[in-house]
Amino acid sequence: xxxxxxxxxxxxxxxxxxxxxxxxxxxxxxxxxxxxxxxxxxxxxxxxxxxxxxxxxxxxxxxxxxxxxxxxxxxxxxxxxxxxxxxxxxxxxxxxxxxxxxxxxxxxxxxxxxxxxxxxxxxxxxxxxxxxxxxxxxxxxxxxxxxxxxxxxxxxxxxxxxxxxxxxxxxxxxxxxxxxxxxxxxxxxxxxxxxxxxxxxxxxxxxxxxxxxxxxxxxxxxxxxxxxxxxxxxxxxxxxxxxxxxxxxxxxxxxxxxxxxxxxxxxxxxxxxxxxxxxxxxxxxxxxxxxxxxxxxxxxxxxxxxxxxxxxxxxxxxxxxx
Amino acid sequence: xxxxxxxxxxxxxxxxxxxxxxxxxxxxxxxxxxxxxxxxxxxxxxxxxxxxxxxxxxxxxxxxxxxxxxxxxxxxxxxxxxxxxxxxxxxxxxxxxxxxxxxxxxxxxxxxxxxxxxxxxxxxxxxxxxxxxxxxxxxxxxxxxxxxxxxxxxxxxxxxxxxxxxxxxxxxxxxxxxxxxxxxxxxxxxxxxxxxxxxxxxxxxxxxxxxxxxxxxxxxxxxxxxxxxxxxxxxxxxxxxxxxxxxxxxxxxxxxxxxxxxxxxxxxxxxxxxxxxxxxxxxxxxxxxxxxxxxxxxxxxxxxxxxxxxxxxxxxxxxxxx
Numbered sequence: 291x292x293x294x295x296x297x298x299x300x301x302x303x304x305x306x307x308x309x310x311x312x313x314x315x316x317x318x319x320x321x322x323x324x325x326x327x328x329x330x331x332x333x334x335x336x337x338x339x340x341x342x343x344x345x346x347x348x349x350x351x352x353x354x355x356x357x358x359x360x361x362x363x364x365x366x367x368x369x370x371x372x373x374x375x376x377x378x379x380x381x382x383x384x385x386x387x388x389x390x391x392x393x394x395x396x397x398x399x400x401x402x403x404x405x406x407x408x409x410x411x412x413x414x415x416x417x418x419x420x421x422x423x424x425x426x427x428x429x430x431x432x433x434x435x436x437x438x439x440x441x442x443x444x445x446x447x448x449x450x451x452x453x454x455x456x457x458x459x460x461x462x463x464x465x466x467x468x469x470x471x472x473x474x475x476x477x478x479x480x481x482x483x484x485x486x487x488x489x490x491x492x493x494x495x496x497x498x499x500x501x502x503x504x505x506x507x508x509x510x511x512x513x514x515x516x517x518x519x520x521x522x523x524x525x526x527x528x529x530x531x532x533x534x535x536x537x538x539x540x541x542x543x544x545x546x547x548x549x550x551x552x553x554x555x556x557x558x559x560x561x562x563x564x565x566x567x568x569x570x571x572x573x574x575x576x577x578x579x580x581x582x583x584x585x586x587x588x589x590x591x592x593x594x595x596x597x598x599x600x601x602x603x604x605x606x607x608x609x610x611x612x
Numbered sequence: 613x614x615x616x617x618x619x620x621x622x623x624x625x626x627x628x629x630x631x632x633x634x635x636x637x638x639x640x641x642x643x644x645x646x647x648x649x650x651x652x653x654x655x656x657x658x659x660x661x662x663x664x665x666x667x668x669x670x671x672x673x674x675x676x677x678x679x680x681x682x683x684x685x686x687x688x689x690x691x692x693x694x695x696x697x698x699x700x701x702x703x704x705x706x707x708x709x710x711x712x713x714x715x716x717x718x719x720x721x722x723x724x725x726x727x728x729x730x731x732x733x734x735x736x737x738x739x740x741x742x743x744x745x746x747x748x749x750x751x752x753x754x755x756x757x758x759x760x761x762x763x764x765x766x767x768x769x770x771x772x773x774x775x776x777x778x779x780x781x782x783x784x785x786x787x788x789x790x791x792x793x794x795x796x797x798x799x800x801x802x803x804x805x806x807x808x809x810x811x812x813x814x815x816x817x818x819x820x821x822x823x824x825x826x827x828x829x830x831x832x833x834x835x836x837x838x839x840x841x842x843x844x845x846x847x848x849x850x851x852x853x854x855x856x857x858x859x860x861x862x863x864x865x866x867x868x869x870x871x872x873x874x875x876x877x878x879x880x881x882x883x884x885x886x887x888x889x890x891x892x893x894x895x896x897x898x899x900x901x902x903x904x905x906x907x908x909x910x911x912x913x914x915x916x917x918x919x920x921x922x923x924x925x926x927x928x929x930x931x932x933x934x
Contacts, residue, residue, distance in 0.1 A: 313758060316837060318688040318821055319655035319749075321756045324646060333641035334746060335733045336699035342735070366640040377658035377744040411657045413664070417739015422699040424656060424746040427641075434643045436635060499640055515638060 299386075300412055303393040309373060309406020320408040322373070328428035333363035335425075339381065339418035343479075344462055349391030351479040352421075354399045359502065360425035361403055361483035362554040366500040368435040368492025369427035371403050371485070376410040379420040403485070435488065437515040439497040440559035444585040446520055447495075447568065449484050449556040449577050451530040452505050456550020457543065466536055466543070473532045481554030487579070488556060490571030498558035504549040506604055508557055510592050516559075519591040522583030524548065524602060548594060549604060559585055621708075622734055625715040631695060631728020642730040644695070650750035655685040657747075661703065661740035665801075666784055671713030673801040674743075676721045681824065682747035683725055683805035684876040688822040690757040690814025691749035693725050693807070698732040701742040725807070757810065759837040761819040762881035766907040768842055769817075769890065771806050771878040771899050773852040774827050778872020779865065788858055788865070795854045803876030809901070810878060812893030820880035826871040828926060830879055832914050838881075841913035844905030846870065846924060870916060871926060881907055 300315060308315045311322030324330055337359070339345055343352050357374065364371055380389070400406055408426070458478030461469035469475055484500075491498065497516060501508045505527065513520050524544060529537065537543045560568055565581070572579040594602045622637060630637045633644030646652055659678050661667055679696065686693055702711070722728055730748070780800030783791035791797055806822075813820065819838060823830045827849065835842050846866060851859065859865045882890055887903070894901040916924045 316833070317759050318685040319653045319691065319747075321689065321751065321758075322652050322654075324652065330644050330646065330652070331641045332644075332697060332746075332748075333731050334697040334699050334744075336701050336735050336742075336744065338701055338735055338737045338739075338742075341737060363640040367643065369641065375654060375656040375746050377656050379658050379660055379742050379744075409655050411744070413658050413660055415660045415663065415739060415742060417660075417737060417742070420658075420660075420701050420737060420739070420742035420744075422656075422658065422701075422733075422742075422744035424654075424697050425641075426654070429643065436643075437639050511638070 296412060299389065303389050304407065307393060307396055307400060307407040309408065311373065312406065312408045315409060322408065324428055327430065329431055331364060331367050331369040331427040331429055331434065333360060333425050334422060335360050335363065336420065336422040338420050347479055349388045350395035353392040353395030354480055356421050356423050357396060357399045358481050358483050359554060360423045361485060362481060362500040362502065364425055364427040365483045365485045365488035366435065366498055366556060367429060368433055368488045369429045370489065371405040372426040372428055373405050373408040374426060375408050375424045377422045379413045379415045381419045382414050382416055384419065433492050435492040435495060435498040437497055437499045437512055440512055440516040440518060440585045441496060442518055442585050442587045443562065444496055444559040445562055445565065445581050446522060446583040446585060447558050447560065447579050447581050448501065448528065449487055449579050450482065451528045451533060452501070452553050452555060453533045453547030453550060454530050455481065455552025456546045457533050457536055459552065460546065468536055468539065469532060471532065473530060478552055481552065483554060484556045484577055486575035487572060487577040490575045491558060491568060494564050494567050494571060495558040495560040498556055501553040501555050501557045502551060504551045505553065505557070506548050506592055506594060512557060512559065513592060514590055516585065517589055519586045519588035520583055521586050521593045521595060523595050525597050526580065526582040528580040545604060618734060621711065625711050626729065629715060629718055629722060629729040631730065633695070634728065634730045637731060644730065646750055649752065651753055653686060653689050653691040653749040653751055653756065655682060655747050656744060657682050657685065658742065658744040660742050669801055671710045672717035675714040675717030676802055678743050678745050679718060679721045680803050680805050681876060682745045683807060684803060684822040684824065686747055686749040687805045687807045687810035688757065688820055688878060689751065690755055690810045691751045692811065693727040694748040694750055695727050695730040696748060697730050697746045699744045701735045701737045703741045704736050704738055706741065755814050757814040757817060757820040759819055759821045759834055762834060762838040762840060762907045763818060764840055764907050764909045765884065766818055766881040767884055767887065767903050768844060768905040768907060769880050769882065769901050769903050770823065770850065771809055771901050772804065773850045773855065774823070774875050774877060775855045775869030775872060776852050777803065777874025778868045779855050779858055781874065782868065790858055791854060793854065795852060800874055803874065805876060806878045806899055808897035809894060809899040812897045813880060813890055816886050816889050816893060817880040817882040820878055823875040823877050823879045824873060826873045827875065827879070828870050828914055828916060834879060834881065835914060836912055838907065839911055841908045841910035842905055843908050843915045843917060845917050847919050848902065848904040850902040867926060
């Protein structure tokens, strides 16, 4: 009796990605040890075809984005990657070529981020492809950066640039025209998990998280975890050149930048006195950081100020699936 | 600005399930320590509406089955449960009642199996609901039961009864009529992870796994891992009373029993000399075990003998998604 296609698929595409502890993806579970003196950090994020990525995105970047949005959760905790498990529920009739490209992307990013696959599951669905990844990392005891802990007076910082992902999605959908260099589309398809920065600021910042569902909404989470509020200045939010050109041409796109999601930058709070230490950590991680506002007493409220210091009305803070 | 529905859903249904290390499901990742001197065991299994469960199955049993098929992977390794992460990609328009029932089932089994949720993700899909769970457990160093290690002459054993799940699915679909007590449907919807048995035989058996995709196919995996073959007697395969009645009425159902999947029983090999120790472990775990055949030199081949000692032709060994 020959093996069914499911096992051939796993052997062909996913087994080459397996690392130590994975038992060749041939057992019921992986068995591994944590590095001595480290705590386990673990998170899971799903991506659905047509919801989190476009059906005609290259399969290489879909695999890499799946890994990177999960690595971004480790970055937000100041953790170091260890490995991952993945369940791929593939739309019936997904071509073998697509799976090969998907796995090729994963292999590339496994090398870039120094981790391997530990296990998972593969199935088929009559619906759109549904991918789920569980990421494992480690931190030293007491070193994890969490969302709670921001205090009134803390500065609010973000890494990199905000809004590229949301504008990149608009560009890929043809809703905005100016993405000549493809920078915005690349940022939508290939977010950059800020692992080195997360590890660098973990002992310095008072609270941190990654921006995945929109800057304003995610800042709201940081505020709720602390029991305080925040005021940020829209003009301070760092934009890429491509994003700035679009926003200058259409001021309404500011909302997409502030609430659109898919940034995967770090958002963190820190006492003003540690600003130099933060800048040093950012330089060490070769990742730009920008101060965009401050934590205030007003509980749970996120206020966005325009250039005149007036509060900007935003009908929603970010992305919701429901 | 109020929180979007996604976060309300998580807070209402899933936060009450969160345990130590989960940071209230309010952070980017969970942070936890393994019990001192234990290794991490980790696996992931997905379930798709209409593929792994029936759309009109009660949501309570869907949640419990999702947890149990994953716990069965821990059982197969001889591991003790620690916690889990779950991504729920819900079909658009899934009623809140359904999610409440799903979470209620999880809560019940969390108590039964002594574990809690550590994290996850929630999203919506235009397709069928797609659930993915990553299970964490621990074993003592050197104690994990793996698939490799069976030797010619070893006895082959299974726990419980085989075929109930496959026949239960047929009964729920109306393809067979005799499930008066609902035993087979219950076994399809609520498999029993054999955790105590797995822990009990881990130091005794030479190799083990759980039967999820069909007895013959899964025995093939055990054989391939060892580089040997197996001969089993169909008449020795343990059946429940309900399954026996169906098979006696229609001999063709034997194929469904041997290859149908959804058993979640343990399948293991052990030297004949440890049979008494196995029986003692089984008694301690209050789980019946039955010897069904032996490992043979013939590489990779699984032979099923009928009552006359003739090899039964089987067109497939088990379930494949592709």
